[in-house]
Amino acid sequence: MLNQIKLYKRLIPSGNMKRKPNKRNNPFSKFYNKKPQKADYNEEEKKPPLDHNKSVNKSFKKKRFSKTDNKRLSENKENEIKQTHTATPEENMRLNKYIAHSGICSRRKASEYIKNGAVKVNDKIETEMGYKVQKNDIVKFQDKVIQPTKNHVYILLNKPKNVITTLKDENNRKTVLDFVSELTKERIYPIGRLDRNTTGLLLLTNDGRFAQKLSHPSFEVKKVYKTTLNKALSTKDLEKIRNTLHLEDGPAPVDAIEYGNSKKIVGIEIHIGRNRIVRRIFEHLGYEVKKLDRVRYSSLTKKNLPVGKCRFLSDTELIELKHLL
Numbered sequence: 001m002l003n004q005i006k007l008y009k010r011l012i013p014s015g016n017m018k019r020k021p022n023k024r025n026n027p028f029s030k031f032y033n034k035k036p037q038k039a040d041y042n043e044e045e046k047k048p049p050l051d052h053n054k055s056v057n058k059s060f061k062k063k064r065f066s067k068t069d070n071k072r073l074s075e076n077k078e079n080e081i082k083q084t085h086t087a088t089p090e091e092n093m094r095l096n097k098y099i100a101h102s103g104i105c106s107r108r109k110a111s112e113y114i115k116n117g118a119v120k121v122n123d124k125i126e127t128e129m130g131y132k133v134q135k136n137d138i139v140k141f142q143d144k145v146i147q148p149t150k151n152h153v154y155i156l157l158n159k160p161k162n163v164i165t166t167l168k169d170e171n172n173r174k175t176v177l178d179f180v181s182e183l184t185k186e187r188i189y190p191i192g193r194l195d196r197n198t199t200g201l202l203l204l205t206n207d208g209r210f211a212q213k214l215s216h217p218s219f220e221v222k223k224v225y226k227t228t229l230n231k232a233l234s235t236k237d238l239e240k241i242r243n244t245l246h247l248e249d250g251p252a253p254v255d256a257i258e259y260g261n262s263k264k265i266v267g268i269e270i271h272i273g274r275n276r277i278v279r280r281i282f283e284h285l286g287y288e289v290k291k292l293d294r295v296r297y298s299s300l301t302k303k304n305l306p307v308g309k310c311r312f313l314s315d316t317e318l319i320e321l322k323h324l325l
Contacts, residue, residue, distance in 0.1 A: 045287070090136065092133070096108040098133045098139060099208075104187065106191070114127055151206075154210075154312065156204075156311055158307050159194055163175065166193075179308060179309075194294060199294070200295060201223075205312075225270070228289070229266065237285045237287075253270075254268055257267040260301060299317070301311075
């Protein structure tokens with residue numbers, strides 16, 4: 001009878017017993033202990049050895065594509081990733097928006113340039129942010145004529161460490177543009193920024209409207225970071241972060257926070273974009289962030305994108321992103 005009771009307890013867990021978390025309910029489970037991705041198809045590796053004595057290999061040599069294979073090839077061709085997307089023309093555009101759509105910088109940064117007198121309209125310095133550019137106006141930025149781009153580009157980069165998230169660096173350090181310059185000739189800029197020592201996903205584009213929405217806090221675009229700390233994060237401090245800390249510049253709400261493989265590794269989901277916000281959250285409680293990696297940006301992940309590599313967004317990814325905004 002005693003053995004039956006023990007077996008029953010083993011099969012039916014009590015309410016106090018901790019159950020193994022469901023991977024579907026854990027937004028960070030997919031980012032820990034990731035299985036290595038299979039290598040891309042290589043024709044030389046996959047090609048079977050030729051053996052003319054075997055009829056199987058003879059038939060393999062003569063094999064032709066079936067109707068199903070041809071259908072798949074045509075579908076893949078239709079789903080090829082576009083390098084550029086046609087921009088919708090817009091009249092009477094605000095000046096800061098006009099600059100952003102020209103691929104110079106974000107709309108917020110454009111407003112700073114206007115305020116500082118770096119923009120001319122018809123050879124006169126224009127400092128009014130709300131000035132609406134007319135059809136025959138000639139707009140100059142730093143004495144060079146600019147026009148809104150006709151082609152939009154969207155590139156995802158897995159940023160390495162010791163790389164600056166700026167267009168140019170006075171000390172000739174590597175910037176994010178050094179990694180994407182071979183993909184496009186369009187003038188693109190990063191959406192938001194990552195610290196020099198922070199790695200992970202970064203979007204670059206010349207679509208001003210798209211960049212404005214992704215970076216504006218009202219749209220609450222969520223990012224997930226994998227954080228490695230100098231010591232284990234206590235359960236008490238985990239709850240403090242979960243219940244919102246109050247930093248020197250205001251409250252720092254997080255959308256979710258979970259432990260990783262150990263209590264030194266923490267996954268944190270956040271939508272606020274204040275300067276060094278993730279690092280400051282942990283520093284506020286006496287922890288030092290040793291590594292910080294952005295592993296998810298809205299619906300985008302690092303899957304099949306090694307550190308230091310970049311790629312164009314697929315149509316599906318772009319549609320999904322715009323649908324969320």
